[in-house]
Amino acid sequence: MSEKNVKTEKVKKDLKNGSGLGQLTITLCAISAICALLLGLTNMVTAPIIVQNQEKKKTEAITANVMPGYTGVLSQVNYVGSDATILSVLKGDDNSFVVEVAPKGSFSGNLTLMVGIDPNRAITGVYAVSSGETAGKGSLALEADYLQAQYTGKSGPLSLGGEVEAVSGATITSVAVCNAVNSAFEAINNTADGPYDPNLTPSVPDEPNVSENIRSMAQEGSGYVAVVDCGPDSFSKTLVLRVTLDANKAVSGIEVVESGETPELGGKVLEAENLQKYVGQSGTAEIDGISGASYTSNAVNAGVNAALKAVE
Amino acid sequence: MDFKKQFKEGLITQNPVTVQLLGMCSTMAITISLFNGIGMGLSVLVILTLSNIFISALRNIIPNKIRIACFIVVIATFVTIVDLCLQAFLPDLSENLGVFLPLIVVNCIILARAESFCYKNSVAASAVDGICQGLGYTLILVIMCVIREFLGKGAFGGGILNGGKGIQIFPANFAISGMAQPVGGFLTLACVIAAMQYFLSKSKNKKTEKKEEVEK
Numbered sequence: 001m002s003e004k005n006v007k008t009e010k011v012k013k014d015l016k017n018g019s020g021l022g023q024l025t026i027t028l029c030a031i032s033a034i035c036a037l038l039l040g041l042t043n044m045v046t047a048p049i050i051v052q053n054q055e056k057k058k059t060e061a062i063t064a065n066v067m068p069g070y071t072g073v074l075s076q077v078n079y080v081g082s083d084a085t086i087l088s089v090l091k092g093d094d095n096s097f098v099v100e101v102a103p104k105g106s107f108s109g110n111l112t113l114m115v116g117i118d119p120n121r122a123i124t125g126v127y128a129v130s131s132g133e134t135a136g137k138g139s140l141a142l143e144a145d146y147l148q149a150q151y152t153g154k155s156g157p158l159s160l161g162g163e164v165e166a167v168s169g170a171t172i173t174s175v176a177v178c179n180a181v182n183s184a185f186e187a188i189n190n191t192a193d194g195p196y197d198p199n200l201t202p203s204v205p206d207e208p209n210v211s212e213n214i215r216s217m218a219q220e221g222s223g224y225v226a227v228v229d230c231g232p233d234s235f236s237k238t239l240v241l242r243v244t245l246d247a248n249k250a251v252s253g254i255e256v257v258e259s260g261e262t263p264e265l266g267g268k269v270l271e272a273e274n275l276q277k278y279v280g281q282s283g284t285a286e287i288d289g290i291s292g293a294s295y296t297s298n299a300v301n302a303g304v305n306a307a308l309k310a311v312e
Numbered sequence: 313m314d315f316k317k318q319f320k321e322g323l324i325t326q327n328p329v330t331v332q333l334l335g336m337c338s339t340m341a342i343t344i345s346l347f348n349g350i351g352m353g354l355s356v357l358v359i360l361t362l363s364n365i366f367i368s369a370l371r372n373i374i375p376n377k378i379r380i381a382c383f384i385v386v387i388a389t390f391v392t393i394v395d396l397c398l399q400a401f402l403p404d405l406s407e408n409l410g411v412f413l414p415l416i417v418v419n420c421i422i423l424a425r426a427e428s429f430c431y432k433n434s435v436a437a438s439a440v441d442g443i444c445q446g447l448g449y450t451l452i453l454v455i456m457c458v459i460r461e462f463l464g465k466g467a468f469g470g471g472i473l474n475g476g477k478g479i480q481i482f483p484a485n486f487a488i489s490g491m492a493q494p495v496g497g498f499l500t501l502a503c504v505i506a507a508m509q510y511f512l513s514k515s516k517n518k519k520t521e522k523k524e525e526v527e528k
Contacts, residue, residue, distance in 0.1 A: 017375070017376055019375065019376075019377055023375060024375055024377060024378050027373060027374060027375055027378070027382070028378055028381060028382060028385075031370065031374070031382050031385055031386065032385055035385055035386060035388075035389035038389055038393065039389055039392055039393065042392075042393045042396050042397070043396060045400075046396040046397060046399065046400035047396075049400035049401070050396070050399045050400050053399070053400065053403045057403075
């Protein structure tokens with residue numbers, strides 16, 4: 001028994017102190033192989049989850065900053081143009097786009113922006129994904145307030161000094177942002193799906209009873225105010241909205257003048273947060289209906305479009 | 313394998329940070345919020361224990377000449393596994409820890425324990441050693457987090473309490489913002505080590521006094 005022990009001990013000692021190249025190589029390779037196997041198994045399990053997390057993070061950034069309130073699915077489309085600053089183009093199922101651009105000529109050379117463009121070719125938001133611009137100087141041209149005020153709701157191509165104002169002391173970054181936005185507008189015409197086709201813009205569903213129930217329409221400043229009677233299509237037959245349109249004939253505000261809709265059903269459509277979704281839309285407007293409140297959703301939609309039609 | 317002895321050693325008498333002076337860079341860099349401190353401490357604990365078990369199990373096969381290379385391969389493997397798992401299941405912690413998670417590969421604590429303990433001891437003892445040393449490391453991280461957050465931001469429990477913002481004990485304007493910077497890390501760590509050494513030497517003196525009395 002003790003002889004066997006001595007033998008095992010000797011073998012162990014030999015293994016540990018062995019210095020033959022063959023033994024060293026084999027041992028190291030064997031250990032590496034086992035480790036590689038463990039890593040491969042872990043990767044198999046975690047890789048799909050990690051990809052999911054990254055997509056989720058990107059979508060959250062988009063929903064929060066670039067296309068507020070967007071609930072659809074964005075999928076990558078092939079960019080076939082020649083602009084090297086376009087990183088990726090995502091297309092939504094309602095013909096909206098999110099374009100990731102890294103414009104040339106930024107101060108740090110390291111600026112990536114996301115530009116959201118809605119089906120009516122108005123900007124929904126511009127967001128700096130990553131930037132090396134100087135804090136307090138160039139970064140002022142990337143702040144949410146500035147980007148919101150200068151870009152949201154406008155349609156390209158835009159020019160500094162014209163539709164868009166630069167930030168004083170941050171000219172280079174302002175120029176880069178403007179270039180990025182213009183590149184984004186170019187990019188959506190250069191995807192594998194072909195150039196922008198206005199006929200692809202989703203049309204408003206059949207509007208059964210919409211006679212132009214425009215009670216009043218007046219010019220206000222550079223825009224218009226229309227008081228629309230949406231009653232015929234609504235649930236309670238009593239629904240009057242005041243639709244404010246801006247100089248670009250896009251919705252800039254909707255207020256409820258009178259409503260008999262059920263508060264917890266149709267009322268949800270009339271909440272400020274929901275009506276806000278119409279802001280910025282022009283031509284033909286549409287927002288997601290709220291389930292359980294189809295009458296009111298359709299009535300509001302018909303009313304807003306009646307107002308838009310009236311100013312065309 | 314004396315669990316009580318190893319536990320005491322891991323936490324106090326052979327604490328990896330304050331006595332063995334290992335793994336100090338990550339200690340100073342991570343201890344800005346409690347969530348990061350606890351997260352990092354537990355990650356090191358898991359990696360330390362797993363690599364201790366693995367290396368101890370292979371201790372009779374790993375030749376002396378290439379033992380460091382083998383240790384690094386094993387440690388790097390477990391660090392990567394933990395990194396992938398955190399990215400998948402705890403992405404917030406993974407983002408907060410940032411580059412310091414991959415840096416655990418060269419965290420001296422793990423390499424030192426592998427070399428000095430696991431290569432010569434059984435799997436069970438090594439596992440216990442990993443847990444105890446990991447706990448000691450986490451303890452110091454928590455202490456430093458609490459001190460630095462309190463003095464540097466006037467808060468407690470950043471990342472965990474109060475929906476992630478931490479409980480504001482006094483307004484941040486009155487806090488010493490330098491404590492949340494690297495200089496604060498150095499100063500806090502120095503004070504913690506000094507305090508630990510003081511209490512250790514005091515208890516050592518007490519013991520020798522007692523021994524002398526008994527001998528008398």
